[in-house]
Every structure is written in C-alpha cells, then in structure tokens.
Amino acid sequence: MTKGESKGGGAKVETAIKPTRADDYAEWYQQVVRAADLAEGSAVRGCMVIKPWGYALWERIQAELDVMFKATGHKNAYFPLFIPKSFLEKEAEHVEGFAKECAVVTHHRLIAGEGGGLIPDPKAKLEEPLIVRPTSETIIGASFAQWVRSYRDLPLLINQWANVVRWEMRTRLFLRTAEFLWQEGHTAHATREEAEAETRQMLDVYSTFAREHMAMPVFKGRKTDAERFPGAVDTYSIEAMMQDRKALQAGTSHFLGQNFAKASGIRFQSKQETEEYAWTTSWGVSTRLVGGLVMTHADDDGMVIPPRLAPAHVVILPVLRGDDTKAKVMEFVHGLAAELRSVTYHGRRIEVEVDNRDLRGGEKSWEWIKRGIPLRVEVGPRDVEAGSAMLSRRDRGTRDKASISRVDLVGTITSILDEMQAGLYARALAHRTEHTRWVGSRAELEDFFTPKSVRMVGGDERPEMHGGFALCPFAGDASVETELREKLKVTVRNIPEDLPDGGPDRSNMRCIFTGAPADKVALFAKSY
RNA sequence: CGGGGCGUAGCGCAGCCUGGUAGCGCACCUGGUUCGGGACCAGGGAGUCGGAGGUUCAAAUCCUCUCGCCCCGACCA
Numbered sequence: 001m002t003k004g005e006s007k008g009g010g011a012k013v014e015t016a017i018k019p020t021r022a023d024d025y026a027e028w029y030q031q032v033v034r035a036a037d038l039a040e041g042s043a044v045r046g047c048m049v050i051k052p053w054g055y056a057l058w059e060r061i062q063a064e065l066d067v068m069f070k071a072t073g074h075k076n077a078y079f080p081l082f083i084p085k086s087f088l089e090k091e092a093e094h095v096e097g098f099a100k101e102c103a104v105v106t107h108h109r110l111i112a113g114e115g116g117g118l119i120p121d122p123k124a125k126l127e128e129p130l131i132v133r134p135t136s137e138t139i140i141g142a143s144f145a146q147w148v149r150s151y152r153d154l155p156l157l158i159n160q161w162a163n164v165v166r167w168e169m170r171t172r173l174f175l176r177t178a179e180f181l182w183q184e185g186h187t188a189h190a191t192r193e194e195a196e197a198e199t200r201q202m203l204d205v206y207s208t209f210a211r212e213h214m215a216m217p218v219f220k221g222r223k224t225d226a227e228r229f230p231g232a233v234d235t236y237s238i239e240a241m242m243q244d245r246k247a248l249q250a251g252t253s254h255f256l257g258q259n260f261a262k263a264s265g266i267r268f269q270s271k272q273e274t275e276e277y278a279w280t281t282s283w284g285v286s287t288r289l290v291g292g293l294v295m296t297h298a299d300d301d302g303m304v305i306p307p308r309l310a311p312a313h314v315v316i317l318p319v320l321r322g323d324d325t326k327a328k329v330m331e332f333v334h335g336l337a338a339e340l341r342s343v344t345y346h347g348r349r350i351e352v353e354v355d356n357r358d359l360r361g362g363e364k365s366w367e368w369i370k371r372g373i374p375l376r377v378e379v380g381p382r383d384v385e386a387g388s389a390m391l392s393r394r395d396r397g398t399r400d401k402a403s404i405s406r407v408d409l410v411g412t413i414t415s416i417l418d419e420m421q422a423g424l425y426a427r428a429l430a431h432r433t434e435h436t437r438w439v440g441s442r443a444e445l446e447d448f449f450t451p452k453s454v455r456m457v458g459g460d461e462r463p464e465m466h467g468g469f470a471l472c473p474f475a476g477d478a479s480v481e482t483e484l485r486e487k488l489k490v491t492v493r494n495i496p497e498d499l500p501d502g503g504p505d506r507s508n509m510r511c512i513f514t515g516a517p518a519d520k521v522a523l524f525a526k527s528y
Numbered sequence: 529c530g531g532g533g534c535g536u537a538g539c540g541c542a543g544c545c546u547g548g549u550a551g552c553g554c555a556c557c558u559g560g561u562u563c564g565g566g567a568c569c570a571g572g573g574a575g576u577c578g579g580a581g582g583u584u585c586a587a588a589u590c591c592u593c594u595c596g597c598c599c600c601g602a603c604c605a
Binding site: 319 | 565597599602605
C-alpha cells in the first residue's frame with residue numbers, strides 16, 4: 001500500500017485531499033488539480049484555464065523537450081491555426097478520424113442581431129469553411145510540398161509548439177479537454193528507413209524524457225492497427241501506469257509512410273533523377289502529461305513534483321515572531337535563498353520561493369505541500385541563532401522535519417533532490433511491476449480485469465481498484481480487440497519492445513485467444 | 529442525440545412539499561488574543577434566488593416556457 005492511503009491498519013490519518021485515492025480516484029484527481037492550483041474549468045465548455053503553477057509545469061516540460069528536439073536536429077516553426085476544409089479531405093483515413101470532433105469557422109464578421117446581440121453576418125460567409133486544427137499534418141504538408149524540391153532539401157525536421165482543438169464530449173482537466181497545448185513534430189525524409197528511424201528516435205526521446213524528468217516508467221511499443229493514428233502506417237506510443245492501474249498514453253510517434261506526402265504532394269527529385277514521394281513522420285506530447293504527472297506521483301496530501309521538473313525546488317518559510325527578530329530572520333532567509341540559487345542542479349539554478357506572506361505558518365506549509373514543491377525550509381529565530389534550518393521533504397510524511405545546518409543544506413541539496421527523483425521513479429516502477437502480470441489464458445485475463453465490488457464504510461458498493469497491465473502472446477486478431485473493448489473496456493495499449501521477466505518461451509508462443517502461433521506480446525489495459 | 533439531475537453570496541449547500549420578502553459552512557475584510565504544522569473571539573461586506581411570463585394582497589417557494597451546466601450511453605493526446 002502506498003504512503004498516505006487512509007485505509008489499512010492504524011489511526012485514520014487526516015489527509016489534505018478528500019476523498020483519498022482509495023475512496024474515489026476520479027474525484028481525488030480533480031481535487032488535487034484544484035488544491036495544487038494547477039488549473040480550473042472555464043466559461044468555455046470543455047476548455048480549461050491553466051493557472052500559473054500548472055503552466056509553469058508545462059513550461060518545464062517544454063524547456064526540457066525543446067532542448068532534446070534541438071539536440072536531434074529539429075527546428076521550431078509555426079503554422080496556421082486554421083486549416084481549409086479541403087486540406088483535411090485529402091487523406092481519407094485522416095478525415096474519418098477527426099471529422100467528428102472539429103470546430104468549424106464559417107463566417108468572418110458579426111453584425112447586430114434582433115435581440116440586441118451579435119450574429120454572424122450572412123453576407124460574410126466564408127467561401128470555404130476553415131477548421132480549427134485538430135492536428136496539423138495537412139497544413140504542414142502543404143508547406144513541405146513547397147519547401148521540398150530535391151533530395152538535398154531532406155531531411156526536413158520541424159517542430160511546432162501550439163494549441164489544437166478536438167471537440168470532445170467528455171472532458172477532464174489536462175487529460176482530455178476541447179483545447180489543449182502540445183508539441184507536434186513533422187519530418188520528411190528521402191527514404192523509408194530514415195523516416196522509420198526518425199519515428200523510433202523520437203519515441204526514444206519521449207521515453208527518456210518520461211523516465212529521467214518525469215520519473216515515470218513507460219512501456220514503449222507499436223500500436224495495433226485498431227489503435228493507429230488516422231492516416232499513419234505505424235503508430236508507436238509510450239504507455240504509463242497511473243495509480244489506479246489504468247494506462248495513460250503519454251506520447252505518440254507516427255510513421256506516416258508516403259500517405260501524407262501523396263495527399264499533400266511532397267515530392268522530390270532523387271540523386272538518380274527520379275521523382276519520389278517523401279516519407280514523413282509526426283510525433284507529439286501534450287498538456288496531458290501534466291495530468292499524468294498528477295496521477296503518477298501525487299498522494300492523498302496533494303501534488304508531488306519530481307525535482308527535475310519542479311518550477312521551484314524549495315520554498316523558504318520564515319517563522320516571524322515579533323518585530324525584534326523579524327529583521328534578523330529575513331536577513332538570514334534572503335542570504336540562504338541567494339546561496340541556494342547559486343547552486344546548479346542538472347544545468348539549472350536551484351529555484352527558490354520565499355513565502356513571507358502574512359499567514360499562519362501551518363496554513364502556508366499545507367499550501368506548499370498541496371502544490372507539491374519538493375522541499376520546504378522553515379527558518380525561525382532559533383535557526384538563525386544556530387545557523388541552521390528545518391527541512392521537510394515532500395516524499396516524506398508531512399510532519400517529518402529535521403534540523404539541518406545552513407552549510408549542509410546548501411552543500412547537499414542537489415543530492416537530496418536527486419535522491420527524491422530516484423525515489424519517485426522507483427516507487428512508480430514498483431507500483432507498475434506489482435500490477436503487471438503475464439496471463440496465460442483468456443479466462444485469466446478476464447478475471448484480472450473484472451472488478452469485485454467492495455463495500456465501503458456506510459454501505460455503498462463500488463468496484464474495487466483492480467486490474468493493471470496484462471501481458472500475453474497475441475496473434476493480432478482485430479476482432480479479439482473489439483470484443484475485449486466492448487466487454488471489458490480493455491484495449492491493447494501497445495506491443496512493448498522491452499518486456500519484464502517471466503512469461504512464455506518467446507520462441508514458441510501461441511495466442512491466448514485464438515491458439516494461433518504468435519510472435520508478438522501485447523500489453524492489455526484499461527486506459528484514459 | 530436518448531435517460532437522470534442541478535441552477536440560491538467567490539466555493540459548497542439548506543430553505544421549496546405546507547407561498548409571508550433569504551440563511552448556514554468555508555473563503556474574504558476589520559480589531560484583538562494567538563503563532564515552530566490546517567487557530568480562536570468579536571464585528572463586518574457580499575446574493576435582482578439562471579432568465580422570461582403567469583397565478584396571488586404577497587413567489588426562491590406554485591404553474592408555463594426558456595437558457596445553461598453536470599452525470600450515464602457511441603470517441604480520443
């Protein structure tokens with residue numbers, strides 16, 4: 001059982017977030033997002049306001065990924081928000097995939113209506129409707145077609161940071177909203193091999209980022225046909241396990257073959273003087289990662305931010321008691337803050353917040369606990385006397401604090417943060433390992449994903465937290481996927497590259513559903 | 529788009545059945561006592577009760593219409 005859960009032996013602990021994960025996971029998630037001040041709903045249905053602390057997390061994700069994209073040769077650019085309807089129509093599968101959830105712009109002017117309001121001017125109707133981009137393959141393809149003439153123009157390695165709109169029915173902050181922020185890489189290559197290598201390279205970038213920065217273990221793998229991106233030849237994903245054991249697709253990378261090159265006319269003259277279609281890729285991660293961060297690390301007291309992603313690493317909370325000591329304490333605090341800021345942690349300066357708001361100490365502490373800042377440092381008159389501070393770590397109990405000398409704090413803060421980062425990853429990995437299982441038969445798989453109802457205090461019954469990741473040989477029969485999705489809401493998340501120990505003899509596997517020879521192992525799970 | 533629910537102070541709600549002109553908790557403001565882990569006391573500000581129409585001496589409450597939102601069923605980063 002994870003730290004902070006209210007069930008189990010011992011006295012019931014008062015938690016900052018109610019309900020707890022064990023009591024109502026979905027509601028817990030919403031409460032953490034609110035309590036950590038990450039985001040809130042807005043006047044626009046399905047759209048969220050990302051608040052400064054939440055946006056700072058996204059900025060950290062952007063900053064780290066951007067460096068990784070640049071290091072692999074990509075350049076940033078920006079393409080239009082609006083896509084002519086005819087562009088979207090160019091790739092058949094693509095249309096089918098997105099048509100159902102598009103925002104459409106039909107007019108370019110408003111005039112006074114009868115009731116005093118504004119209405120679209122019938123005389124200002126667009127000749128061709130514009131679609132607010134749900135993704136940009138087609139509009140970027142049009143530019144690529146202009147930019148690419150010769151094999152010497154390839155590869156073309158472009159990324160854009162942008163917002164996109166998908167008119168979703170059911171929305172949840174960060175996890176699924178009608179508008180979201182993301183990054184979409186688009187590349188064009190002279191050969192199939194090179195484009196496939198690019199697809200895999202970016203998948204690796206994502207999994208490295210997830211592991212090292214987000215402290216989130218992921219399974220990398222290829223999607224089945226049923227789960228492929230509309231218009232792609234192959235889709236790859238990284239899949240992470242959330243604390244309720246459901247999978248979250250945390251990043252995708254697509255090998256688009258020549259489908260979009262043909263649709264957009266991305267042609268080039270080869271060295272052999274033949275005309276060829278380019279091979280393209282696209283890959284993306286979104287603000288959904290912030291939701292993934294919450295569901296991977298947060299606990300019943302709120303957000304927990306991995307140090308390497310933290311907008312601020314430490315908050316200093318001055319304990320001010322009376323005017324006689326206030327000046328001394330603040331002098332010490334500012335000195336300490338300056339010293340900490342001079343320390344480098346993975347290429348960044350340590351970020352320090354000094355919270356000297358006129359609030360009670362406990363109230364401030366709890367606020368920062370809920371926000372998930374890695375370290376809290378209290379400095380009061382007694383610490384000033386002793387040249388020390390009281391240090392609390394977000395990965396320990398909320399009341400757990402220990403005195404540390406100023407010198408030691410400055411000297412060891414990076415190793416403390418590294419230890420926390422490693423600890424968060426280890427904990428997430430242990431959780432995933434505990435709930436990942438090889439299954440040998442369909443019955444076993446169905447049992448694994450069938451909840452046993454649990455009687456709550458007060459008599460309510462609700463499904464237990466159950467299931468997890470199931471691995472088994474799979475021959476790739478699409479009708480099996482449909483059946484499992486309909487019956488159990490379980491899907492193949494991907495065909496993982498790296499498999500945990502155990503399982504059947506890889507050289508002689510049979511599909512557990514059809515009995516046919518199988519050369520692949522599939523990862524099954526319920527998902528967000 | 530089908531089934532269910534809800535709109536009353538910034539947030540969460542009570543009041544409605546049995547009409548009499550608006551209340552509670554949290555938050556906010558002021559003063560005081562407090563303060564090394566979610567304080568207490570006293571005082572205070574804040575709501576055209578989603579909107580329109582009707583019944584009535586009188587409507588948050590009853591009736592009609594309307595708008596918006598949330599939950600459940602077909603999708604998805």
